[in-house]
Amino acid sequence: MALLDDVLHKISSEIEKEILRGLESGAPESSVAMLPSFVPALPDGDEKGKYIAIDLSGKNLRIMLLTLKGSGQEPEQINHNYIVPTAVMKGTGDQLFTFIVNCLMKFLKEVDLLNASLPVGFVFSYPCELLSIRSARLLWWTKGFDIKDCLQKDVVKLLEEALELNMLTNVKIKAVMNDTVGQLAAATYKYGNACTVGVVIGYGQKIKKFDAQAAGYKFDKMVVVTEWEEFGAKGELSSVLTEFDQEIDEASVHKGKQMIDKLTGALYLGELARRILAQLALDGHLFNGKACEKLDEADSFPTKYISEILSDDEGSCKVCRRICDELDAPSHCATDYEIIREVCHAVSQRSAAIVAAAISALLRHLNQTDIKIGVGGALIQFHPTYHALLESKLHDLAPLNIKV
Numbered sequence: 001m002a003l004l005d006d007v008l009h010k011i012s013s014e015i016e017k018e019i020l021r022g023l024e025s026g027a028p029e030s031s032v033a034m035l036p037s038f039v040p041a042l043p044d045g046d047e048k049g050k051y052i053a054i055d056l057s058g059k060n061l062r063i064m065l066l067t068l069k070g071s072g073q074e075p076e077q078i079n080h081n082y083i084v085p086t087a088v089m090k091g092t093g094d095q096l097f098t099f100i101v102n103c104l105m106k107f108l109k110e111v112d113l114l115n116a117s118l119p120v121g122f123v124f125s126y127p128c129e130l131l132s133i134r135s136a137r138l139l140w141w142t143k144g145f146d147i148k149d150c151l152q153k154d155v156v157k158l159l160e161e162a163l164e165l166n167m168l169t170n171v172k173i174k175a176v177m178n179d180t181v182g183q184l185a186a187a188t189y190k191y192g193n194a195c196t197v198g199v200v201i202g203y204g205q206k207i208k209k210f211d212a213q214a215a216g217y218k219f220d221k222m223v224v225v226t227e228w229e230e231f232g233a234k235g236e237l238s239s240v241l242t243e244f245d246q247e248i249d250e251a252s253v254h255k256g257k258q259m260i261d262k263l264t265g266a267l268y269l270g271e272l273a274r275r276i277l278a279q280l281a282l283d284g285h286l287f288n289g290k291a292c293e294k295l296d297e298a299d300s301f302p303t304k305y306i307s308e309i310l311s312d313d314e315g316s317c318k319v320c321r322r323i324c325d326e327l328d329a330p331s332h333c334a335t336d337y338e339i340i341r342e343v344c345h346a347v348s349q350r351s352a353a354i355v356a357a358a359i360s361a362l363l364r365h366l367n368q369t370d371i372k373i374g375v376g377g378a379l380i381q382f383h384p385t386y387h388a389l390l391e392s393k394l395h396d397l398a399p400l401n402i403k404v
Helices: 006-025 093-110 155-165 179-191 243-251 259-264 268-284 302-310 318-325 334-366 377-381 387-398
Strands: 031-037 048-056 060-069 076-083 119-124 128-132 135-138 170-178 195-198 202-203 223-227 369-374 399-402
Touching: 006 031, 006 223, 006 243, 006 334, 006 387, 048 093, 048 179, 048 334, 060 093, 060 119, 093 155, 119 155, 119 179, 119 243, 155 170, 155 243, 170 179, 179 223, 179 369, 243 259, 243 268, 259 268, 268 334, 268 377, 302 318, 302 334, 302 377, 302 399, 334 369, 334 387, 377 387
Parallel strands: 048 119, 119 170, 195 369, 369 399
Antiparallel strands: 031 223, 048 060, 060 076, 128 135, 195 202, 202 223
C-alpha cells in the first residue's frame, strides 16, 4: 500500500494544476476549488476578549467558550462535544440547525452565559461559496452528511432562523468560516505570521474569478480556501486505488466523489483497515484461519482502534489483544497482533503521504522557503504517529525549511 515518491510527485503536480485552474476559473472548472473566505487578516496574538465558537465537522458538533488574553498568552477554552445523530445527518435542514441551537442552549446554560451577548464564530467544515464574512452558500456535503434541502442555501441564515425560532436572539453570528481557516487563525495567534498554511489554506493568494469591488471587499489580501475534496473525481487517483478503496466508494453516500477524503480521512481509515483485515482473515492469514463475524460488519473497526493500536508500547500487545476480544475473534496470538498493527500503520502511512503530496503542491504555489503549517483534526490530535509521518513525507516531497 506504500506509495513511491514518483507517484506522489505526480499526484502533487496534478493538484497544483487544479489549484491554478481553480484560481483562474473557479469551482466549476476545477477539482480543487479556490474560494474566497472574506477574512482579510489573521490574528497577531494581542487579541483579547470572550468568544463563542460553533464548529460542525462530521459527526461532531463542538461548542467552545474561548477567552483570549493577548500578549501571546495561551487562551482559555471550555469545550463541549456533541454527537450528531445519523438521522439528523441525513434528515432536513430544520432538524440539523434545531439540533445545533439546542446544543448551544445547553452549553450556554452550563457556562452561565445564556443571556450574555457574545460574538459567535460559526466554523462550517463543508464546501461553501462565501458571499461575505457572515454569509456562506453550501455547495455540497462531505463527511457523511446528505441533507438535500440545505444545498445552495446560506447556512448562516439557516442558523439565524433556528436561533430566532428558539428565542435565542442575543446570539449574533459575526463570522462563518471553513475549519481550516480556523486552524490557520489559531496557528497564527500562537506562532505568528510565519504560519501561512492551515492544512489546506493559502494566505494572500489572488483569486482571479473574485470581483472584490462587486462584493464590497475593501482589503488588499484575503485568506483563500482550498477545497480539494473533489480531487480524484476525474480519475486522477485511479492508479493508487485498491479494491478496498473501490468498495468503500461504492458503499458511500457520494459515490465517485470526495475520493481524496476516502483515501486519507479519519472518517474512512478505520473502515479501510477493517476491509483489509477481513480479507486477510478470509484468506486464512489471521486468527488461525477461523472466521471473525464481527470483522465482516461495516464500521466495526473504527478509526480510533488504529490510534489505540499504534499507541501501544513497543513490543506490547495489550491494546490489540483487547480489541481482538471486543471483535470476538475466535483465537488470536502475537502473529495476529503484528499483522493488525502493520495494516494500521500501512493505511496511516498512505494517508499521510497523500496529504503531504497535496500540501507540497500548495507550497510550490506559495513559493516561500521558510514556512510554518498549522495542522489539526482527529488524526493529528489522537493518532500517535500521523504527525511524524506527515512531516517526514512532506520534507521528502518539498525539501524546504518547513515546520508542521
